[in-house]
Amino acid sequence: xxxxxxxxxxxxxxxxxxxxxxxxxxxxxxxxxxxxxxxxxxxxxxxxxxxxxxxxxxxxxxxxxxxxxxxxxxxxxxxxxxxxxxxxxxxxxxxxxxxxxxxxxxxxxxxxxxxxxxxxxxxxxxxxxxxxxxxxxxxxxxxxxxxxxxxxxxxxxxxxxxxxxxxxxxxxxxxxxxxxxxxxxxxxxxxxxxxxxxxxxxxxxxxxxxxxxxxxxxxxxxxxxxxxxxxxxxxxxxxxxxxxxxxxxxxxxxxxxxxxxxxxxxxxxxxxxxxxxxxxxxxxxxxxxxxxxxxxxxxxxxxxxxxxxxxxxxx
Numbered sequence: 001x002x003x004x005x006x007x008x009x010x011x012x013x014x015x016x017x018x019x020x021x022x023x024x025x026x027x028x029x030x031x032x033x034x035x036x037x038x039x040x041x042x043x044x045x046x047x048x049x050x051x052x053x054x055x056x057x058x059x060x061x062x063x064x065x066x067x068x069x070x071x072x073x074x075x076x077x078x079x080x081x082x083x084x085x086x087x088x089x090x091x092x093x094x095x096x097x098x099x100x101x102x103x104x105x106x107x108x109x110x111x112x113x114x115x116x117x118x119x120x121x122x123x124x125x126x127x128x129x130x131x132x133x134x135x136x137x138x139x140x141x142x143x144x145x146x147x148x149x150x151x152x153x154x155x156x157x158x159x160x161x162x163x164x165x166x167x168x169x170x171x172x173x174x175x176x177x178x179x180x181x182x183x184x185x186x187x188x189x190x191x192x193x194x195x196x197x198x199x200x201x202x203x204x205x206x207x208x209x210x211x212x213x214x215x216x217x218x219x220x221x222x223x224x225x226x227x228x229x230x231x232x233x234x235x236x237x238x239x240x241x242x243x244x245x246x247x248x249x250x251x252x253x254x255x256x257x258x259x260x261x262x263x264x265x266x267x268x269x270x271x272x273x274x275x276x277x278x279x280x281x282x283x284x285x286x287x288x289x290x291x292x293x294x295x296x297x298x299x300x301x302x303x304x305x306x307x308x309x310x311x312x313x314x315x
Contacts, residue, residue: 067294068294068296072293074290074291078301080092090111090112093111094127107301108123110141118142118143120142121305123298123301123302137155149178150179150302151220152299152303153173156171156174176302177219177299178220179196180220182194195223197220197233197234200232201232210231250263258280260280274292276293277291277295279307
């Protein structure tokens with residue numbers, strides 16, 4: 001079934017960063033995560049299932065940062081809670097993994113910080129503690145001033161705030177993803193265009209840490225300078241115009257049921273049939289989020305959160 005990709009202009013409140021996880025499908029995954037060659041590789045018959053992947057989720061902090069196993073699609077759901085005095089402006093987002101037995105497993109929660117000059121979402125592995133200083137703080141999503149470029153961080157220390165202090169490298173924060181939306185200043189309606197930049201993967205299918213010390217070394221800075229070594233560049237899959245419905249459509253294979261400008265699929269240019277992540281609306285405040293290798297739950301959740309943010313220049 002095809003569903004409309006961009007036929008509605010919706011109310012969007014700012015959101016926090018969220019991650020996502022899901023369930024098994026027999027899909028090949030990119031063998032290498034460097035930007036140049038993402039060649040699909042057959043799935044090992046001995047690949048772990050989503051259930052066994054989840055069995056390791058006792059430590060949520062580790063689990064949400066771990067890339068999805070190759071060959072397994074992690075299926076998740078994001079719910080938006082607008083209840084309360086200011087939740088219309090600052091809703092809370094919750095990400096649950098959908099298990100094969102129908103049960104849902106909590107993974108992440110996110111909420112936009114108040115009194116921040118730019119969109120700034122805190123992400124937590126505790127649904128009740130969304131404070132910056134809390135033990136459950138796992139990362140954040142932050143935008144630039146125009147709301148067109150977002151960076152996903154883990155909970156490490158910002159090197160710019162500790163000048164003169166010798167930090168252990170392991171304590172310096174990592175950049176886990178950058179999300180860049182193309183601006184549309186002329187006001188044309190249509191599908192959003194987005195680029196997602198992820199750290200590359202090594203030969204053991206582990207993420208290569210990106211710990212920039214300045215703006216030039218950041219994921220956004222390197223992408224803008226086209227310095228893409230050990231980085232993965234992904235794009236949203238272009239929807240196709242359907243004359244019958246007079247709308248743009250994408251095939252979400254039943255996982256998305258409502259038209260929304262927020263619906264998208266993320267792919268690599270070398271293999272547009274391999275869906276690294278897809279996100280879409282199924283109810284007023286419920287969205288499905290499915291992700292594959294090399295993405296982890298925190299990266300996926302934060303990318304989903306960025307799509308909720310009000311970006312007037314991108315509408």
